[in-house]
Amino acid sequence: xxxxxxxxxxxxxxxxxxxxxxxxxxxxxxxxxxxxxxxxxxxxxxxxxxxxxxxxxxxxxxxxxxxxxxxxxxxxxxxxxxxxxxxxxxxxxxxxxxxxxxxxxxxxxxxxxxxxxxxxxxxxxxxxxxxxxxxxxxxxxxxxxxxxxxxxxxxxxxxxxxxxxxxxxxxxxxxxxxxxxxxxxxxxxxxxxxxxxxxxxxxxxxxxxxxxxxxxxxxxxxxxxxxxxxxxxxxxxxxxxxxxxxxxxxxxxxxxxxxxxxxxxxxxxxxxxxxxxxxxxxxxxxxxxxxxxxxxxxxxxxxxxxxxxxxxxxxxxxxxxxxxxxxxxxxxxxxxxxxxxxxxxxxxxxxxxxxxxxxxxxxxxxxxxxxxxxxxxxxxxxxxxxxxxxxxxxxxxxxxxxxxxxxxxxxxxxxxxxxxxxxxxxxxxxxxxxxxxxxxxxxxxxxxxxxxxxxxxxxxxxxxxxxxxxxxxxxxxxxxxxxxxxxxxxxxxxxxxxxxxxxxxxxxxxxxxxxxxxxxxxxxxxxxxxxxxxxxxxxxxxxxxxxxxxxxxxxxxxxxxxxxxxxxxxxxxxxxxxxxxxxxxxxxxxxxxxxxxxxxxxxxxxxxxxxxxxxxxxxxxxxxxxxxxxxxxxxxx
RNA sequence: GCCGAUGUAGCUCAGCCGGCAGAGCAACUGAUUCGUAAUCAGUAGGUCGCCAGUUCGAUUCUGGCCAUCGGCUCCA
Numbered sequence: 270x271x272x273x274x275x276x277x278x279x280x281x282x283x284x285x286x287x288x289x290x291x292x293x294x295x296x297x298x299x300x301x302x303x304x305x306x307x308x309x310x311x312x313x314x315x316x317x318x319x320x321x322x323x324x325x326x327x328x329x330x331x332x333x334x335x336x337x338x339x340x341x342x343x344x345x346x347x348x349x350x351x352x353x354x355x356x357x358x359x360x361x362x363x364x365x366x367x368x369x370x371x372x373x374x375x376x377x378x379x380x381x382x383x384x385x386x387x388x389x390x391x392x393x394x395x396x397x398x399x400x401x402x403x404x405x406x407x408x409x410x411x412x413x414x415x416x417x418x419x420x421x422x423x424x425x426x427x428x429x430x431x432x433x434x435x436x437x438x439x440x441x442x443x444x445x446x447x448x449x450x451x452x453x454x455x456x457x458x459x460x461x462x463x464x465x466x467x468x469x470x471x472x473x474x475x476x477x478x479x480x481x482x483x484x485x486x487x488x489x490x491x492x493x494x495x496x497x498x499x500x501x502x503x504x505x506x507x508x509x510x511x512x513x514x515x516x517x518x519x520x521x522x523x524x525x526x527x528x529x530x531x532x533x534x535x536x537x538x539x540x541x542x543x544x545x546x547x548x549x550x551x552x553x554x555x556x557x558x559x560x561x562x563x564x565x566x567x568x569x570x571x572x573x574x575x576x577x578x579x580x581x582x583x584x585x586x587x588x589x590x591x592x593x594x595x596x597x598x599x600x601x602x603x604x605x606x607x608x609x610x611x612x613x614x615x616x617x618x619x620x621x622x623x624x625x626x627x628x629x630x631x632x633x634x635x636x637x638x639x640x641x642x643x644x645x646x647x648x649x650x651x652x653x654x655x656x657x658x659x660x661x662x663x664x665x666x667x668x669x670x671x672x673x674x675x676x677x678x679x680x681x682x683x684x685x686x687x688x689x690x691x692x693x694x695x696x697x698x699x700x701x702x703x704x705x706x707x708x709x710x711x712x713x714x715x716x717x718x719x720x721x722x723x724x725x726x727x728x729x730x731x732x733x734x735x736x737x738x739x740x741x742x743x744x745x746x747x748x749x750x751x752x753x754x755x756x757x758x759x760x761x762x763x764x765x766x767x768x769x770x771x772x773x774x775x776x777x778x779x780x781x782x783x784x785x786x787x788x789x790x791x792x793x794x795x796x797x798x799x800x801x802x803x804x805x806x807x808x809x810x811x812x813x814x815x816x817x818x819x820x821x822x823x824x825x826x827x828x829x830x831x832x833x834x835x836x837x838x839x840x841x842x843x844x845x846x847x848x849x850x851x852x853x854x855x856x857x858x859x860x861x862x863x864x865x866x867x868x869x870x871x872x873x874x875x876x877x878x879x880x881x882x883x884x885x886x887x888x889x890x891x892x893x894x895x896x897x898x899x900x901x902x903x904x905x906x
Numbered sequence: 907g908c909c910g911a912u913g914u915a916g917c918u919c920a921g922c923c924g925g926c927a928g929a930g931c932a933a934c935u936g937a938u939u940c941g942u943a944a945u946c947a948g949u950a951g952g953u954c955g956c957c958a959g960u961u962c963g964a965u966u967c968u969g970g971c972c973a974u975c976g977g978c979u980c981c982a
Contacts, residue, residue, distance in 0.1 A: 472977030480979045528973050787982045818939040840926025853943035
């Protein structure tokens with residue numbers, strides 16, 4: 270019997286029923302098989318060996334496509350598991366998916382794996398690849414699968430099968446050589462298809478991602494269609510390491526984390542503080558432009574107030590407490606309480622609303638030791654926090670204005686971001702009805718602003734749902750910075766009210782929001798984003814004066830005074846060193862402009878700027894250089 | 907908090923099987939006065955993360971703690 274197979278070019282090929290997808294492709298276009306790892310059959314991705322029994326629409330999955338790489342990496346993870354079990358007898362497998370840029374596989378084994386074991390594993394993997402075992406798919410009855418994996422002492426696989434929904438009767442397994450894995454597939458045709466892979470790291474990982482479960486050993490690796498792509502990726506990793514904000518923080522003398530002072534506590538050095546000051550100064554002005562008022566609350570507030578807000582019940586584990594005069598105080602992990610007390614300090618009219626309280630508020634949160642990470646995850650940080658108290662009718666406009674503000678701010682720094690809507694978590698306060706109202710308000714505002722977003726189920730704050738803006742750093746990791754949280758509950762708990770046009774008391778709604786998020790985290794992401802080479806308006810040092818010889822010092826000193834007087838952040842490098850050395854030092858400090866001063870400049874009342882990118886601007890009158898820097902600052906360049 | 911690795915001069919890193927601790931850069935001193943990515947010579951600098959233990963003797967071996975790194979869980 271013949272069947273018809275339709276290909277992407279609309280060409281229809283007739284083949285015998287029972288032929289494989291690979292055979293069908295070969296009869297259509299032989300070259301298409303060269304880089305094929307799987308096939309999209311009527312929209313479903315399956316093995317090339319899949320047998321065709323009726324008419325079908327087929328698309329080839331190329332190894333270099335996202336789906337193709339996914340399949341390749343997933344197959345490499347099988348080969349790795351295969352190798353690990355050969356090298357380490359008794360190692361049990363659990364799960365081994367492909368992930369962004371690679372794959373991992375989780376094992377249980379009595380002895381810890383180390384990176385020293387990688388060579389043995391990789392050697393074994395190469396043997397398996399050389400043997401070119403086909404990946405054979407078999408579909409077997411659920412109970413047979415349980416028996417098979419029980420015999421092979423693969424407890425985790427047995428657990429996975431047992432946890433499948435009851436209506437599933439058939440499961441698929443994949444074999445390559447003598448290795449068998451429970452797996453949905455699809456896989457590459459055979460192990461020999463693998464051309465380039467590398468094991469990268471080992472780490473602990475909880476079974477099924479639950480910290481109550483046993484910790485397994487995870488091996489991370491990556492794989493590509495060819496050696497060149499792998500090398501390029503490894504080079505990229507090296508480059509990313511060079512822009513690590515912790516490394517740059519040290520090299521550019523921006524900040525330190527000191528063991529004696531405490532983990533997760535940032536000590537800002539002069540240059541780091543200058544950068545922070547510039548950002549904060551910019552932010553304050555932007556807030557004032559948008560109708561915010563600056564406020565400030567205390568670091569510690571009595572514990573009863575934290576009980577009233579619900580923080581004591583829901584957030585206690587993350588809080589620090591201190592005892593003063595037999596009174597317990599909570600060190601603030603959030604800024605909202607003081608802002609509510611400001612609101613409550615007098616009777617409010619609907620004419621007063623919305624009220625927008627802005628505070629660069631420093632908070633303390635007790636984060637677990639293992640999560641601390643440079644500036645990105647710390648225990649004390651400052652939020653560019655604001656609380657907006659408004660009527661329910663004003664909610665939409667306010668949320669949309671904040672989303673615009675975020676967009677504007679991200680544009681200034683050149684960040685791309687993604688938006689998520691996080692809904693009600695397991696532990697929450699307030700009524701379901703209010704949660705629904707709050708969630709709808711956020712959702713509607715996003716839709717009115719035509720912002721694409723994904724729903725992040727159950728990830729809201731305990732007092733309300735939130736919109737999270739996640740921006741991407743140099744390593745493609747996503748960091749939550751901006752967030753908008755809609756809260757009906759705290760105004761209720763604090764009995765906030767305003768007098769409406771009807772003369773009656775009404776309950777205001779509160780929006781919690783940050784734009785940059787935590788200044789520390791934002792700076793960390795910013796450092797990596799610019800690789801430490803800050804634009805002129807942000808650079809802690811905008812220019813450095815380099816004298817050619819000692820005789821140029823008096824003139825250079827006068828230039829320094831002029832520049833400093835003009836508000837330009839300038840450094841001196843008048844030491845007795847060769848110009849090449851001074852340029853090299855300035856270059857490594859990533860200072861935007863090096864101002865060379867020699868005989869020519871002295872006689873022309875000029876400076877000779879050399880830009881960070883190496884461009885030599887020749888001799889420029891001092892005043893002209895001042896104007897140049899000022900213009901760049903105004904344009905945020 | 908959990909798994910694993912690491913902690914040596916200001917920084918980057920050597921240091922074998924337990925026997926008085928090393929380099930480069932930086933710092934300091936001197937010479938040199940030089941035009942776009944490292945001038946030369948010399949000097950100084952260490953509680954080998956902290957606390958115990960084993961040992962005649964511990965940077966080295968063992969244990970505990972602290973911190974950092976890679977992850978997991980959690981989060982701005």
